[in-house]
Amino acid sequence: TVLILDFGGQYNQLIARRIRECSVYCEVHPYTLPLEKIKEINPIGIVFTGGPNSVYLDESLKCDPKLFELGIPVLGICYGIQLMAHLLGGQVKTPNTREYGKTHTQFDTRCLLFRDLPSEGITWMSHTDYISTLPEGFTSTAHTAACPTAAMEDPARKLYGLQFHPEVLHTENGIQMLHNFLYLVCGAKGDWTMGDYAKSAIASIREKVGDGKVLLALSGGVDSSVAAALLAKAVGSQLTCIFVDHGLMRKNEGDEVEAAFANSGINFVRVNAGDRFLAKLAGVSDPESKRKIIGEEFIRVFEDEAKKIGRVDYLVQGTIYPDVIESGVGDAAVIKSHHNVGGLPDYVDFKEIIEPLRLLFKDEVRALGLELGLADYLVWRQPFPGPGLAIRIIGEITREKISILQDADFIFREEIAKAGLDRDIHQYFAVLTSMRSVGVMGDGRTYDYTLALRGVTTTDFMTADWARIPYDVLERVSNRIVNEVGGINRIVYDVTSKPPATIEWE
Numbered sequence: 001t002v003l004i005l006d007f008g009g010q011y012n013q014l015i016a017r018r019i020r021e022c023s024v025y026c027e028v029h030p031y032t033l034p035l036e037k038i039k040e041i042n043p044i045g046i047v048f049t050g051g052p053n054s055v056y057l058d059e060s061l062k063c064d065p066k067l068f069e070l071g072i073p074v075l076g077i078c079y080g081i082q083l084m085a086h087l088l089g090g091q092v093k094t095p096n097t098r099e100y101g102k103t104h105t106q107f108d109t110r111c112l113l114f115r116d117l118p119s120e121g122i123t124w125m126s127h128t129d130y131i132s133t134l135p136e137g138f139t140s141t142a143h144t145a146a147c148p149t150a151a152m153e154d155p156a157r158k159l160y161g162l163q164f165h166p167e168v169l170h171t172e173n174g175i176q177m178l179h180n181f182l183y184l185v186c187g188a189k190g191d192w193t194m195g196d197y198a199k200s201a202i203a204s205i206r207e208k209v210g211d212g213k214v215l216l217a218l219s220g221g222v223d224s225s226v227a228a229a230l231l232a233k234a235v236g237s238q239l240t241c242i243f244v245d246h247g248l249m250r251k252n253e254g255d256e257v258e259a260a261f262a263n264s265g266i267n268f269v270r271v272n273a274g275d276r277f278l279a280k281l282a283g284v285s286d287p288e289s290k291r292k293i294i295g296e297e298f299i300r301v302f303e304d305e306a307k308k309i310g311r312v313d314y315l316v317q318g319t320i321y322p323d324v325i326e327s328g329v330g331d332a333a334v335i336k337s338h339h340n341v342g343g344l345p346d347y348v349d350f351k352e353i354i355e356p357l358r359l360l361f362k363d364e365v366r367a368l369g370l371e372l373g374l375a376d377y378l379v380w381r382q383p384f385p386g387p388g389l390a391i392r393i394i395g396e397i398t399r400e401k402i403s404i405l406q407d408a409d410f411i412f413r414e415e416i417a418k419a420g421l422d423r424d425i426h427q428y429f430a431v432l433t434s435m436r437s438v439g440v441m442g443d444g445r446t447y448d449y450t451l452a453l454r455g456v457t458t459t460d461f462m463t464a465d466w467a468r469i470p471y472d473v474l475e476r477v478s479n480r481i482v483n484e485v486g487g488i489n490r491i492v493y494d495v496t497s498k499p500p501a502t503i504e505w506e
């Protein structure tokens with residue numbers, strides 16, 4: 001185990017994730033973890049995270065200085081290095097200028113952390129204070145123009161510090177530096193796998209749930225599917241998954257979700273509520289109204305089913321770490337009222353929420369899904385909005401339009417996969433516009449819908465670039481759709497980025 005002591009910095013879980021990437025098990029604990037507990041855990045190394053304060057203030061967060069006498073290697077990052085310096089007799093000062101962002105840095109490659117790495121490079125800095133006097137026994141092993149101690153070490157005591165953030169990708173070779181700490185300083189074996197994660201997650205869910213009843217709202221998206229697979233393994237028949245099929249899923253998707261879970265030893269309830277949703281949506285063409293209607297109807301349907309089960313003890317949510325961060329972001333303007341099928345239902349009577357994926361990043365969730373034996377098509381599913389195809393049909397929704405869009409979208413996805421682009425383009429789908437135009441088929445005039453194709457590349461879905469899909473792929477998609485799907489006689493490709501456009505059209 002590597003122990004991460006959390007001093008409240010913004011990248012704490014990212015450090016954990018990087019350590020897992022190095023195949024090393026780690027746990028994040030608050031900085032207040034008592035020395036006795038630390039001894040009990042007996043970690044091979046301890047990492048101090050960043051934090052928001054100046055170390056020399058009375059109220060700033062501190063750990064027990066006896067921690068440095070345990071003989072356990074310690075790596076202090078950002079606030080962590082300053083805390084280490086401060087507690088061991090060095091001096092930390094606040095200069096007039098702060099260092100922020102990509103910073104040119106020079107390294108002493110004799111330091112184990114920088115072994116076999118270039119002697120200079122870019123690091124990601126985010127600090128106001130700096131170490132002005134090193135504590136006894138330490139030497140500075142990196143510097144920048146503004147910061148004489150961008151890194152320090154006392155190899156005899158196995159104490160190391162980095163002023164910059166090795167866990168952030170902007171730091172060149174940062175992950176290698178963490179790797180060096182884990183392997184060269186702590187002697188990590190690197191035998192931790194996602195399989196181990198699954199095992200310990202299953203064990204702790206079992207312990208928590210006991211013989212309680214568990215309820216999960218399954219959307220068919222990656223997160224809720226992986227959460228369901230994990231819970232199924234952990235508590236099997238005590239788990240009920242309610243899958244509300246609103247009839248606005250992509251082609252075959254409802255059946256795929258059912259196939260994945262119906263025989264997994266859990267209580268799987270698929271509610272085919274397409275008619276209910278369509279009835280509510282009849283005649284509605286305003287995007288926000290559609291979203292609201294679907295969100296509300298979803299709650300009603302779920303509620304009706306949940307009532308049949310009665311009281312449950314635990315409600316599972318597929319929250320993942322990026323959701324945790326994003327939900328902290330205050331009161332931004334409402335661009336679209338997002339509806340997440342996993343949203344917190346206050347209408348179900350339960351004791352506690354379980355969020356088994358809360359600390360994982362998306363790619364880790366996928367790896368866990370594969371580990372649990374979930375089908376590839378579920379694990380690699382692209383994001384799909386809660387309101388489904390309702391917001392990809394511009395204007396009023398009819399059964400006929402849903403079916404046209406499902407067929408066209410299916411062809412698009414199939415051709416993208418055939419071209420081997422399905423992992424490079426992060427989200428791609430078809431949109432049925434409400435516009436009709438004149439065309440010619442055979443010898444006859446047509447007056448049919450225009451279909452738009454959308455494909456984007458993005459890292460976080462907050463901004464996105466339109467995907468440069470090769471012309472020949474677009475050509476195949478276009479030919480197939482107009483030939484195989486009735487009701488469409490014109491195809492356009494969306495070449496706007498986000499911003500100014502959004503990814504979805506409504």
Ligand code: XMP
Binds near residue numbers: 338340498503505
């Ligand atoms: P926009 O269209 O806002 O979409 O650029 C950003 C990402 O969010 C997805 N999206 C949703 N996801 N419920 C969801 O769970 C929703 O209501 C919703 N609306 C949009 C969208 O597909 C894209 O990935």
